[in-house]
Amino acid sequence: MPTPERTSYPAIIAAAREILEENGPAGLTMQAVATRVGVRAPSLYKRVKDRDALIAAVAEAVVDELTVRLENAGDDLASLALVYRAHAYAFPEGFRLMFTASAPLASLDRAAAPVIRAASALVGEAEALDAARLFTAWATGFLQMELSGAFRLGGDVNQAFDYGLRSIIAGLRRPSGAS
Amino acid sequence: MPTPERTSYPAIIAAAREILEENGPAGLTMQAVATRVGVRAPSLYKRVKDRDALIAAVAEAVVDELTVRLENAGDDLASLALVYRAHAYAFPEGFRLMFTASAPLASLDRAAAPVIRAASALVGEAEALDAARLFTAWATGFLQMELSGAFRLGGDVNQAFDYGLRSIIAGLRRPSGAS
DNA sequence: ACCTGAACACCGTTCAAGT
DNA sequence: ACCTGAACACCGTTCAAGT
Numbered sequence: 001m002p003t004p005e006r007t008s009y010p011a012i013i014a015a016a017r018e019i020l021e022e023n024g025p026a027g028l029t030m031q032a033v034a035t036r037v038g039v040r041a042p043s044l045y046k047r048v049k050d051r052d053a054l055i056a057a058v059a060e061a062v063v064d065e066l067t068v069r070l071e072n073a074g075d076d077l078a079s080l081a082l083v084y085r086a087h088a089y090a091f092p093e094g095f096r097l098m099f100t101a102s103a104p105l106a107s108l109d110r111a112a113a114p115v116i117r118a119a120s121a122l123v124g125e126a127e128a129l130d131a132a133r134l135f136t137a138w139a140t141g142f143l144q145m146e147l148s149g150a151f152r153l154g155g156d157v158n159q160a161f162d163y164g165l166r167s168i169i170a171g172l173r174r175p176s177g178a179s
Numbered sequence: 180m181p182t183p184e185r186t187s188y189p190a191i192i193a194a195a196r197e198i199l200e201e202n203g204p205a206g207l208t209m210q211a212v213a214t215r216v217g218v219r220a221p222s223l224y225k226r227v228k229d230r231d232a233l234i235a236a237v238a239e240a241v242v243d244e245l246t247v248r249l250e251n252a253g254d255d256l257a258s259l260a261l262v263y264r265a266h267a268y269a270f271p272e273g274f275r276l277m278f279t280a281s282a283p284l285a286s287l288d289r290a291a292a293p294v295i296r297a298a299s300a301l302v303g304e305a306e307a308l309d310a311a312r313l314f315t316a317w318a319t320g321f322l323q324m325e326l327s328g329a330f331r332l333g334g335d336v337n338q339a340f341d342y343g344l345r346s347i348i349a350g351l352r353r354p355s356g357a358s
Numbered sequence: 359a360c361c362t363g364a365a366c367a368c369c370g371t372t373c374a375a376g377t
Numbered sequence: 378a379c380c381t382g383a384a385c386a387c388c389g390t391t392c393a394a395g396t
């Protein structure tokens with residue numbers, strides 16, 4: 001006699017995301033997730049391979065949500081930068097996961113598409129990939145440093161973000177940036 | 180009767196660093212460190228508060244070593260970028276720790292000094308901090324993405340690094356980058 | 359077919375007892 | 378004064394037994 005399903009894969013991922021943002025990576029235990037979805041820990045293994053896979057799925061969910069936001073943003077680098085930053089603020093713990101080893105690299109490729117499009121509009125198709133990597137690396141590094149509290153030497157962090165964004169765009173506009 | 184010391188704080192940190200690079204964060208257990216320094220796990224707590232403090236100390240050691248390398252490098256951003264990248268390649272796991280929550284922020288401040296000096300030479304003292312943050316954010320993000328295998332869309336990664344470096348310097352040279 | 363209690367291995371940490 | 382075995386709490390994971 002089939003037992004009715006008492007939870008689901010999406011419910012588990014959503015619960016894990018909440019717990020991660022509330023209690024950090026150390027608080028993201030199988031027990032905590034199971035309790036939140038109303039099940040016992042061993043039952044999770046019916047839908048998730050193990051804790052690493054669960055974490056990877058959470059990272060993928062965060063990236064996929066970012067992708068949607070990027071696709072609905074303005075198609076210039078400045079708009080994408082603001083959306084990216086807002087997403088990092090909204091899910092700081094999830095953001096940290098995005099570029100971790102077990103992260104879902106395929107979903108990152110999808111998130112990259114709008115960035116490459118905006119870069120292409122600025123520097124042309126030949127340089128678009130290099131330019132997108134410059135922009136993404138800067139934004140990712142900046143947000144990670146900002147979220148981890150690494151900006152401790154004074155100064156206005158918002159202004160530093162604007163400065164970086166404007167300098168990068170200015171540098172890309174220069175033909176000397178070509179390969 | 181005092182028992183002779185069978186290990187030391189530096190030996191513990193060095194062992195932890197080796198284990199981290201060999202086996203990753205999950206392999207960095209108190210047991211593994213204790214075994215490597217020739218002691219039992221409980222003895223580690225005489226010199227280290229707990230595992231988090233041990234990890235933070237490892238991160239600090241990696242940052243301090245980077246600081247020495249930066250201080251001995253050429254005092255322009257291109258030289259600093261190469262040194263930074265070489266350090267990330269040499270200690271990829273340690274590099275990941277540098278901007279983690281429990282990371283040693285004070286030691287990061289010391290590593291920032293040579294970068295700010297090089298930035299100041301390029302854009303002047305007033306913009307030096309903003310420019311240093313642009314450069315550091317880009318380099319950090321780029322290396323993190325490179326080490327995590329996030330560059331999957333083809334293209335030459337070394338060329339992308341050069342392109343990013345040259346574009347940033349070109350953008351900083353422009354007066355329009357000023358605040 | 360899914361869920362659970364029980365069990366196992368492993369880890370971080372504490373502490374009384376050794377020297 | 379440092380080191381250790383023993384113990385505890387906690388966690389990830391497996392699995393036979395339930396429905």
